[in-house]
Amino acid sequence: MASGLLALLDDVAAIAKVAAASIDDVGSMAIKAGAKSAGVVIDDAAVTPRYVVGFSAKRELPIIWAITKGSLRNKLLVLLPGALLLGFFAPWAITPLLMFGGLFLCFEGAEKVVETVWHKGHHDGAHGGTTATNPPGTPADLEKARVASAIKTDFILSAEIMALTLSSVPEAGFLQQAAVLAIVAVGITALVYGAVAVIVKADDVGVAMADRDGTLIPALGRGIVRAMPGLLKALTAIGMVAMLMVGGGILLHGLEVLGVPLPQHLVHNIAHLVAGIPSVGVALEWIVNAALTMVIGFVIGVVLIPIVTKVVIPFVRLFTRRKADGDA
Numbered sequence: 001m002a003s004g005l006l007a008l009l010d011d012v013a014a015i016a017k018v019a020a021a022s023i024d025d026v027g028s029m030a031i032k033a034g035a036k037s038a039g040v041v042i043d044d045a046a047v048t049p050r051y052v053v054g055f056s057a058k059r060e061l062p063i064i065w066a067i068t069k070g071s072l073r074n075k076l077l078v079l080l081p082g083a084l085l086l087g088f089f090a091p092w093a094i095t096p097l098l099m100f101g102g103l104f105l106c107f108e109g110a111e112k113v114v115e116t117v118w119h120k121g122h123h124d125g126a127h128g129g130t131t132a133t134n135p136p137g138t139p140a141d142l143e144k145a146r147v148a149s150a151i152k153t154d155f156i157l158s159a160e161i162m163a164l165t166l167s168s169v170p171e172a173g174f175l176q177q178a179a180v181l182a183i184v185a186v187g188i189t190a191l192v193y194g195a196v197a198v199i200v201k202a203d204d205v206g207v208a209m210a211d212r213d214g215t216l217i218p219a220l221g222r223g224i225v226r227a228m229p230g231l232l233k234a235l236t237a238i239g240m241v242a243m244l245m246v247g248g249g250i251l252l253h254g255l256e257v258l259g260v261p262l263p264q265h266l267v268h269n270i271a272h273l274v275a276g277i278p279s280v281g282v283a284l285e286w287i288v289n290a291a292l293t294m295v296i297g298f299v300i301g302v303v304l305i306p307i308v309t310k311v312v313i314p315f316v317r318l319f320t321r322r323k324a325d326g327d328a
Contacts, residue, residue, distance in 0.1 A: 070151035075185035099254035101160035105247030110301025248297025
């Protein structure tokens with residue numbers, strides 16, 4: 001009896017070790033996949049604060065929470081099952097879809113750079129952003145429209161995140177892939193919209209601190225208020241750079257996977273020229289590689305701007321209008 005119990009306990013311990021190892025594997029894979037999506041995450045965090053512009057302070061957090069819930073629905077109920085089915089039935093399609101997402105990132109990044117440098121102003125682009133004039137209706141109608149637009153934008157970015165995540169764990173089992181996708185979906189959503197909530201409310205916190213008695217806290221509050229415009233601009237710039245780097249990198253890697261390795265190898269070889277410099281060689285190699293990838297992403301994005309704005313977007317609007325007329 002005792003020996004049988006000991007054998008059972010040994011089996012339980014072995015199962016627990018396997019389960020713990022599996023959990024560790026899932027956790028490490030989720031971290032790796034999340035890091036691979038960093039550029040898209042930064043872009044998401046940079047884009048979202050604009051959706052609460054023009055609303056009262058008390059409506060800012062409810063709007064962010066509504067977008068957060070929509071983002072989780074996008075990822076967990078639509079994109080996660082879709083990614084698993086794609087990985088199971090058509091794994092060959094992952095690289096082309098990733099490259100399509102890379103083109104999207106290059107276009108968005110280049111468009112933002114062009115708008116920033118040449119002051120072109122904002123238009124209703126691929127991000128589905130808000131236009132310069134608000135649609136007519138009550139504040140509640142405007143809020144619903146903003147939330148719907150933000151969730152639509154989030155769906156595009158979330159699709160890229162889930163595709164990148166799936167491409168990071170091609171050899172994992174079905175359940176492991178599902179677990180990694182779920183962890184990344186929840187973790188990145190919490191990270192992005194938690195950061196957005198902090199950014200959006202930071203100026204209110206700064207104003208409240210500035211009204212406090214004393215010297216240090218009011219001065220810190222005034223510093224926060226003064227720093228927020230610069231922080232938002234810096235976040236936008238980082239988002240543009242990240243989009244171009246990630247988009248260009250995805251396209252280079254995708255071409256290599258599809259049998260066109262020359263562009264990737266060329267970038268690698270140029271960056272490797274500075275790798276031998278003492279002390280700073282490794283850092284310089286990374287910087288050169290990132291800079292070349294960003295430039296490639298920008299050039300591709302600039303080429304895409306007239307194609308998307310003059311052909312793709314008008315066609316989509318025409319198709320949508322005709323469909324709406326038909327449904328009516």
